Amino acid sequence: MLKAIIIDDETVTRKGLIKHIPWSKLNIELAGEASDGKEGLEIVKRVKPNIVVSDVRMPGMNGIEMAREIKKTQPDCRIIFLSAYADKEYLKAAIDISAVSYVEKPVNLIEISEAIKKASQMCLEDENRKADKDSIDTVIYDNIPFIKQNLIEKLTLSSEISSEEVNRNLDYLKIQFNDKDKFIVMVLEVKNRTEDNLEKDEYEKILNTVEKYIKDIKNITTYKDNNIVSIINYRDDSIKNLLLGICDFINTKVDKNLKLFCAVGQSEIGLKNINKSFTAAQKTLSKVFYYGYGTTVFYKENRKDIELPSDEEIQTRMSKHLSEENKDEAVKLIKKTCRELKKYDIDDVNYIKCIFFRLCVKIFREANRRGIYDSKTNYDVDEHIWEIMLNLNTIDEIESYMLEKINKSFEEIEEIRSSSRTIFEIKKFIDKNYKDENISTKTLADVVYLTPSYLSALFKKEVGKTISDYIVEVRIEKSKEYLKDNRLKLLEVALNVGYSDPNYYTKVFKKITGITPSQYREKYKQ
Template structure:
C-alpha cells in the first residue's frame, strides 16, 4: 500500500491535485491533505505517509524546513516539491533533502505523475532491501558473503566457495591470485545476451589460458561483474593480460562502448569482497574518465560539493542572450575541463550545476518542458547520466540548438541544412557516417536535426545520403576499369551485394545493367 500526503496552503490547488491526478491508477492507494506544516506533522505521526508532496512557500513554516524535520520522523519518506519559485537556494535544499523532483507551478499533470511513479519505485526498492536485510540478520560479514556469492553465483560459506573455485579450475591455491572487474556499458542494452556473448568471446581471445568468470546477467541493465584468476605475474597492473583487458575497453565503440574498473589483486577466496569493494571505488572514476577507458583501484573520483561560479553563470547567460555560440561553448568547455581536472564524482551538486545552466537554456527556448513526453525524456537523461562528458555534451547541444533556433527564425533554418548537406557531400565515402556525426557538426541533437531536415527538404537524412551515394556511384560506373566492389567502397558501402540491392531499388537496374546501358 502506498500513502501520499499533499501539503498545500491554497485550497484551489489542493482540490485541483485531488481531482485531476488519477492517484489509484498510478499506484497511490490513499491520499490525505494538510494546509500547513503543523497539520502535516500531526498526520505524519499518526498516518506515516510514504510520499509527501509539498509546496515550498507556505504560511508559517515553509516546505523545506518542514521536510527537513520530517526526515528524522520518516527517514524513508519520498519528497516531491512544487513551487512557483525556482530560486537556486530552493533547488539546492531540495537536492540536499534527497527530493525526488522539483515541480514548477503551474503543475503539468504528466510531470507530477512521473515524479510520483519514481517515488513509488524508490519505495518498492527500499522495501525490497529491508526484506533482504531482515532475511540476513546474522552478521554484517555474513551479509557481505551473501552479496558476494550472489555476485559470483556461488552460494555457500568460504570453504564451499574455495571448493567450488578449485573444482571449476578458477583457483588452484598455488600462487594463484584473483581480481574483480566491473564492466559498465555506456547505455542500457536491450539485447544483453548479444553483448555478453561478444564480450566473452573477446575475453577468450585475449586471455588464452587465463581463467575468468563473467556474470551471466546485467546488474541494473548496464553492469557486468568479471572475476579473473591467474598467476600473480599475469595479474599485475603492467602485465600483458591486464593491458589487453584495458585495450578492449579503450577500443570499444557503438553499442559495445564500455568502461572497465579493476579491483585490487587478492590471494584468498575470503578476500574477494575486498577486491570487489576496491573495484567499486575505482568505478567512481567513470564520471571524469568517461567510457572507452579503464581504471584501477587507486583511481577514485572526488566525491565533494561543487558549486557553480556566479561570474561564469552570468557570463553563460549573457552569451545566450547575445546568441554567441562560440562564447557559450567555451564557458561550458571550461566548466567541464575544470571538473575533469578535479576528478569530480557525478554527485547531486555536479548535476545541480548542470541543471541550473540547463534552466537558462530552457528560458532561451521560451519553454519549460510543457509536454509530459519531453519532461520524461529529460528526467530519464538526468537520472541515467553516468559521466561528466554526457552532461557536457547534452547541455552544449541544447545550448547550440537553442541559439540556432533563435538565429534561424527569420531564415527558416536553411543555413543549417545547407551546412549538413555540405558535410554529407564531403564525407559520403565514410562507411561510418551517421546522423549523430552530422548533428555534432552543427551543434544540434540528432532527433532535432532529423526533424528539421525532413521539414525543410521533404526527405530524411538517410534517404538524402543514399541518393547522394547512388548519384556518385553512377559517375564511377562509367569507368569500366573499376570493379563493382571498388565502386561500392568509394561511395560508403562495405558490402558490395548490399550496395547492388540499394542501387537497384533506387534506379530499377543493377549496377552491371546500368554500366552496360551507359556504354552503348
C-alpha cells in the first residue's frame, strides 16, 4: 500500500482532505499531516511517503522549498501542490520539481482525487520499473561468471571482435576499457601436489584470491581451460612487480601445497590486440620447465643463434663415468647439464627431455649389465622411461629423478660387492614382495634353494639383523611413501605393505619410528 501525507497551514483544508478523499479505496495509507513545511519535512524523513499533498504558501518553509529538500533524498516521491494563488513563479517552480499537479484553492474534490489517482499510478509505474531493473540486475549478477568467460573467450581468441558486443558485456560488468589503453594477459597455471586438476570450488577460491590481489587495477579475471586468465588494463610498469608476487600471495592465502606458475604476455595497445598478449602468455607457460613452479615469467622472444650443448658429448661422458664407476663425476655431469640447459630456455622441451631420456636408459642398461636389474622385465624399458620423462614438468624434477637413479645404481653396485649374491637376491625379492602378508624365512629359503636355518644364519651374518627385522624395516619405509598420499586410508596403507590389521601396523610403525603413522603424516604435511 502506498503512503501519503498532507501539509497545509489551513486546518479546514487539511482536515477536509483527510475526511473526504477515499484513501482506502485508492489503496493509499494516510501516514501523517503537518501544518508547515518544516514539520512536514520531518514527517517525510520519518515515514518516507510515496505522495505528498502540500500547500505552496506556508509560514517558515514554503511548499516549494520543502519539495526541493524532499527530492534530494526521495527523488521518486510524487508532489501535488495546493494554492489559492495562480502565481507564475510558483507554477514554474512546480514544473521544475516535476510536480504531479497544481490544484487551485478552494479545492475541488474531484480534481484533487484525480490528481491523487494520477500520482498513485505514477508511483506504481515507478515500482514496476524498479522491479524490472532489479530483476535485470539480478539476472546480470547471477551470470557475471558466464559474462566474464564469454568476454575473455572473445578477446583472447581473435582480433575480429564485435565492439558492440564487447562494450555491452563491459557495461554489464561496470568496467570501462578504452581502445587506446595498454593491456597485458596473465595466465596462471594451477595444479595440486599430485598433479591433478582442481575441483570447481577450489578454482573459485583461487579466482577470488587473484581478484583480491589485483583489485586496484582494472581487470577481467576468470578460469579457462583449467587455468586462471586475467586481462589487465594497466598504466605503468609497476604491474610487473605486482605480478611477481602473485604466486606467493596465493600460496599464503589458499594452500601452500599448490603448484602455481604465472605466465604473462607482452604489452599490447587496444582491445583488438589482446589476443596477441594471450597467445604470448600461452607460449610462456612452457617456461615452467626451466623456471619451476612458484614463479612469474614474462614473455620474451627466444634468441635465434643458440648453440646447444652437444648431446653426443654428454652421452659419451656419461658412458665413461659409468664404466669407470665414477659416481661423483656422473652426478656432476647431470648437475652441470641441467644448469647449462636452463640458460638456453628453448621452446622445444621434448628435445631437452630426449637428452635425459637417453642418459637414463644408459644408466639402466649399465646397471642391468652388472646384474642390478633383472634382464627379463615385463615391460618395455625405453617406453617406461620415456613415460616418466613426459610426466616430469620441470628441469629440476628431471635433475632430482636422474640423481636418484644414479645414486640408487651405485648403491646397489656397492651392495653387490659388500654382500653375497644370495643376500642381494633375498633383498631384491623382499623389496618386490613386501606386500605379501605371508612372506617368511621359508618362502625366501625356497627362492634361493637353501634351508631356512642356513639362510637365517647367513643373512644375520652378512646384514647384521634377522630376516624378520629386515622385512619389517622395508615395510615401514615403504609405508612412509604411502602415508604421503592423504587420499589413502590407514587400512589401505597397512594392506599395501603386508599388514591386514591396521592396529598391529600402527604398533610396529611406532616401535620402529617412535611416532604413529598419523603423526608421521601430519609431520610430512608441515
